[in-house]
Amino acid sequence: MPTATLEGTTLHYLDQGSGQPAVVLLHAFPLRAAMWQGQIDALASRVRVVAPDLVGFGDSDAPDDPSAYSVDGWADDVARLLDHLELDRVVVGGQSMGAYVAFAFLRRHRSRLAGLVLADTRPTADSPEVHERRVGQQEQISAGGESGKAEVVEGLLQTLLCADTHEHRPDVVETARRLMDNPPAGFVGALEAMKRRPDSVADLATVDVPTLVLVGDQDVPSPPDVVETMAQGIPGSELVVVPGAGHLSGLEAPEAFNAGLVDFVSRLQDHEPSSVAR
Numbered sequence: 001m002p003t004a005t006l007e008g009t010t011l012h013y014l015d016q017g018s019g020q021p022a023v024v025l026l027h028a029f030p031l032r033a034a035m036w037q038g039q040i041d042a043l044a045s046r047v048r049v050v051a052p053d054l055v056g057f058g059d060s061d062a063p064d065d066p067s068a069y070s071v072d073g074w075a076d077d078v079a080r081l082l083d084h085l086e087l088d089r090v091v092v093g094g095q096s097m098g099a100y101v102a103f104a105f106l107r108r109h110r111s112r113l114a115g116l117v118l119a120d121t122r123p124t125a126d127s128p129e130v131h132e133r134r135v136g137q138q139e140q141i142s143a144g145g146e147s148g149k150a151e152v153v154e155g156l157l158q159t160l161l162c163a164d165t166h167e168h169r170p171d172v173v174e175t176a177r178r179l180m181d182n183p184p185a186g187f188v189g190a191l192e193a194m195k196r197r198p199d200s201v202a203d204l205a206t207v208d209v210p211t212l213v214l215v216g217d218q219d220v221p222s223p224p225d226v227v228e229t230m231a232q233g234i235p236g237s238e239l240v241v242v243p244g245a246g247h248l249s250g251l252e253a254p255e256a257f258n259a260g261l262v263d264f265v266s267r268l269q270d271h272e273p274s275s276v277a278r
Helices: 033-043 071-085 097-108 128-160 163-168 170-179 184-196 224-232 254-269
Strands: 003-006 009-016 023-026 049-052 090-095 113-119 211-216 238-242
Touching: 003 071, 009 033, 009 071, 023 033, 023 071, 023 097, 033 049, 033 170, 033 254, 049 071, 071 097, 071 184, 090 097, 090 254, 097 113, 097 184, 113 254, 128 170, 128 184, 163 170, 211 224, 211 254, 224 238, 238 254
Parallel strands: 023 049, 023 090, 090 113, 113 211, 211 238
Antiparallel strands: 003 009, 009 049
């Protein structure tokens, strides 16, 4: 796994394939870049695919100070990584937390976007209920360290994966559990970043690149009706509902997820952005 040290921050990332436009995939909380391996395998014969471990996750740096984490900071890390890789305009895709970073990238580095993929996410800031739940998770991990983190992970698995996955695909549950084995400091910092992220609803109407929106049909944190409303706010976006999947739709139902993603990227390669309009 390649490593880049960018302004004192070390990032690890996956980098496979060749061809334009390159696709940058940003992982969900609390997973890491390897969650995208199925999508990388599907795309790498067509385009270059880069998937970083965001700061706090995988083998990237994980500062102890929660204030060191923010969606803007992650977005700037992605831009610096693009500079390091000599990539100009790219398709940026994010799932859940990764999509929060994609919204920040849109605001801060719009000229570098060739396309946008938003999966299982919502544009609104945290509700008071979600904010308090994140505070509780932070306290649980800070007090319990690895054991506290393990308890949080088990709770998240119940929420992020749908009932069908738990009942019929225990291998996917175990894969998700393994991908969540990240530093406790990263958990706490990422929760802080998500708590403090801005509302992105006003940004939807300003999106001026082809956009694909995906959602699992059994997603609980970002239900299909919420995601559909988000898609309706983005001019010309395409919505794909992934059957048999919850909040981690790319991991739970990769064939359906990848079919939508590969089709979208293929049309971008054909220079037919109008064809991605709903």
